[in-house]
Amino acid sequence: MKNIAPAIFPPNGIGDTKPTNQAVLDWVHELGNLTKPENIFWCDGSERENEFLIAESLKQNVLIKLNEKKVPRSYLHRSNPNDVARVEKVTFICTPTKEEAGPTNNWSDPADTYSKLYGLLNGAMRGRTMFVVPYIMGPPDSPLTKVGFEITDSKYVVLSMRIMTRMGKIALKRLGNDPKAEWNRGVHSLLDVDPDRRFICHFPQDNTIISVGSGYGGNVLLSKKCFALRIGSYLACKQGWMAEHMLILGVESPEGRKHYVAAAFPSACGKTNFAMLIPPAHFNGWKVTTVGDDIAWMEIRDGRLFAVNPENGYFGVVPGTSYKSNPNAMKSIEHDTLYTNVALTDDNDVWWEGKDGAPPKHAIDWRGNDWTPDSKEKAAHPNSRFATPMRNNPALDPDVEKGEGVPISAIIFGGRRSDTVPLVYEAFDWNHGVYLGATMASETTAAATGTVGKVRRDPMAMLPFCGYNIGDYFRHWMDIGKRLTNPPLIFNVNWFRKGENGKFLWPGFGENMRVLKWVIDRCEQTGGALKSPVGWLPSPHDLDLEELDIDHKSVADLLGIDHEEWQKELAEHKMFFDSLGGVVPEELQKQREQLVARFNE
Ligand code: OXD
Ligand code: MN
Numbered sequence: 001m002k003n004i005a006p007a008i009f010p011p012n013g014i015g016d017t018k019p020t021n022q023a024v025l026d027w028v029h030e031l032g033n034l035t036k037p038e039n040i041f042w043c044d045g046s047e048r049e050n051e052f053l054i055a056e057s058l059k060q061n062v063l064i065k066l067n068e069k070k071v072p073r074s075y076l077h078r079s080n081p082n083d084v085a086r087v088e089k090v091t092f093i094c095t096p097t098k099e100e101a102g103p104t105n106n107w108s109d110p111a112d113t114y115s116k117l118y119g120l121l122n123g124a125m126r127g128r129t130m131f132v133v134p135y136i137m138g139p140p141d142s143p144l145t146k147v148g149f150e151i152t153d154s155k156y157v158v159l160s161m162r163i164m165t166r167m168g169k170i171a172l173k174r175l176g177n178d179p180k181a182e183w184n185r186g187v188h189s190l191l192d193v194d195p196d197r198r199f200i201c202h203f204p205q206d207n208t209i210i211s212v213g214s215g216y217g218g219n220v221l222l223s224k225k226c227f228a229l230r231i232g233s234y235l236a237c238k239q240g241w242m243a244e245h246m247l248i249l250g251v252e253s254p255e256g257r258k259h260y261v262a263a264a265f266p267s268a269c270g271k272t273n274f275a276m277l278i279p280p281a282h283f284n285g286w287k288v289t290t291v292g293d294d295i296a297w298m299e300i301r302d303g304r305l306f307a308v309n310p311e312n313g314y315f316g317v318v319p320g321t322s323y324k325s326n327p328n329a330m331k332s333i334e335h336d337t338l339y340t341n342v343a344l345t346d347d348n349d350v351w352w353e354g355k356d357g358a359p360p361k362h363a364i365d366w367r368g369n370d371w372t373p374d375s376k377e378k379a380a381h382p383n384s385r386f387a388t389p390m391r392n393n394p395a396l397d398p399d400v401e402k403g404e405g406v407p408i409s410a411i412i413f414g415g416r417r418s419d420t421v422p423l424v425y426e427a428f429d430w431n432h433g434v435y436l437g438a439t440m441a442s443e444t445t446a447a448a449t450g451t452v453g454k455v456r457r458d459p460m461a462m463l464p465f466c467g468y469n470i471g472d473y474f475r476h477w478m479d480i481g482k483r484l485t486n487p488p489l490i491f492n493v494n495w496f497r498k499g500e501n502g503k504f505l506w507p508g509f510g511e512n513m514r515v516l517k518w519v520i521d522r523c524e525q526t527g528g529a530l531k532s533p534v535g536w537l538p539s540p541h542d543l544d545l546e547e548l549d550i551d552h553k554s555v556a557d558l559l560g561i562d563h564e565e566w567q568k569e570l571a572e573h574k575m576f577f578d579s580l581g582g583v584v585p586e587e588l589q590k591q592r593e594q595l596v597a598r599f600n601e
Helices: 022-035 047-059 112-121 155-164 169-175 223-239 270-274 328-331 432-440 470-483 509-523 552-559 561-578 586-600
Strands: 039-042 075-077 090-092 129-137 147-154 184-189 199-203 208-212 240-246 247-252 259-266 287-292 294-303 303-309 313-317 339-342 341-346 387-389 406-414 423-427 442-443 455-457 489-493
Touching: 022 112, 022 129, 022 184, 022 208, 047 075, 075 090, 090 270, 090 423, 112 199, 112 208, 129 169, 129 223, 129 432, 147 155, 147 169, 147 223, 155 223, 155 313, 155 339, 184 561, 199 223, 208 223, 208 240, 223 240, 223 294, 223 470, 247 270, 247 406, 259 270, 259 509, 270 313, 270 339, 287 303, 303 509, 313 328, 339 423, 341 387, 406 509, 423 442, 423 509, 432 586, 470 586, 489 509, 561 586
Parallel strands: 039 129, 075 339, 090 199, 147 184, 184 208, 259 406, 406 489
Antiparallel strands: 129 147, 199 208, 240 294, 247 259, 247 287, 294 303, 303 406, 313 387, 339 387, 423 489, 442 455
């Protein structure tokens, strides 16, 4: 069989920064004996190492160099066409009992799974280089920060981890020499990138992840979904903090008052766009800054919730990104960016559906085939991605490195719903907010393999990412609420409601600032609202809609509660809770009954 990841041989001084912690050395030794690589490359995160890895990746066609003038220091990677998204059906939580994984996760027995995976890994790195990637998640001096190591045979993974995490010596320093210190063990091998031998397995009790058979994004950048969310959420519940699928943004008024907001939306629902929002001209003097675009780790201090972004880069969906939808993202990805599965133009620039300007007359599509605007196939894969350092973001929040994190004034949940769910409303209190999160739903997207456009319940946008029993996760949320003396307000938003003509009612993008402004007004106790069965709802004049081209009927439709649609929605909440087989806490069941009762008042 062809070796898809041939070994590389670094010169002296590269690839030899061995950790000194004996537990790490023993683990690498064990995996070396199992996978039998040609050599071991110990990453230190240096510039020299990066240059060497890029040069080798270019030689082996793992990367294509992009036009240095148009996108300096940037590269394109094409994944195997059978391997283009997270695969939830082969993602497993391997807790000692099935109950601990709960009704929303695939479960498999830890001993059986180790034995199956070790079988697949046996000799899997023959003729390859085993890279050892040390990294930290979180700002260098945060109490929330955690250490991880990822072993991988993919250069693309190493180069991506360098963008997405704080990688290298910084992690060795943070870990120190205590053999009992906490750190995450991540093992990844491409094997032969065969969908039938693709498994992403989490062992929360062992703080261990093993991922085989994929070379793509969330399946293999183990720091992200696997560690920061699945294992992270398990550790958070045990240790009394929160690991959430949330962006974090700062909003500053012209007078200099600043609030931070965390928001959970399912994959590919515009988290990155919202986190990088540019207020429209009407909001002259308002500023939105990004702390994170995908993951928030939060803890309680002085009765308040404080958040850090554990990541160091953005792994965003490319198609649809333009100067109209997200100018800050466009500026971020104009240099020092690693693209995956976008199209390549004849002058080695990148292109994707939805990019500003006319499509190129000819390009090479994400599979490596000729493409023209007449082609039936998409030029870029719908889940094609950029990996770019957060430093590239012109709107990066100045406190992004602050160890104590940023205080959260509001939490927003949201999904992609064509009907039923109003533009924005506020929960009556924390537990009602937990109910909003627990019952949120969204039409599915290309971020995961499967049908696109089907409404699925996705509690707190964590359905694919909660590493333990979802009932215990709901309970953990309510326990956190009990410990907060100054809790964030909780909101639900829906930018995606459609009118009778099937068109979106709300313009979205920068205009979402108008919704954000109401959220901030509510936090400052200056915003008006009407009591509705679903929560506090703005009336049209509570929202600042000045200088916005929208008619009264659309605003009424956006904020309307259609009782018939809600009867259906309430029935679906019940069906969803019932489908979880008795794990939903009593308090949330009570919230549902109260909601039903409010509709009957
Ligand atoms: C992501 C996802 O990649 O949520 O962020 O799928
Ligand atoms: Mn995500």
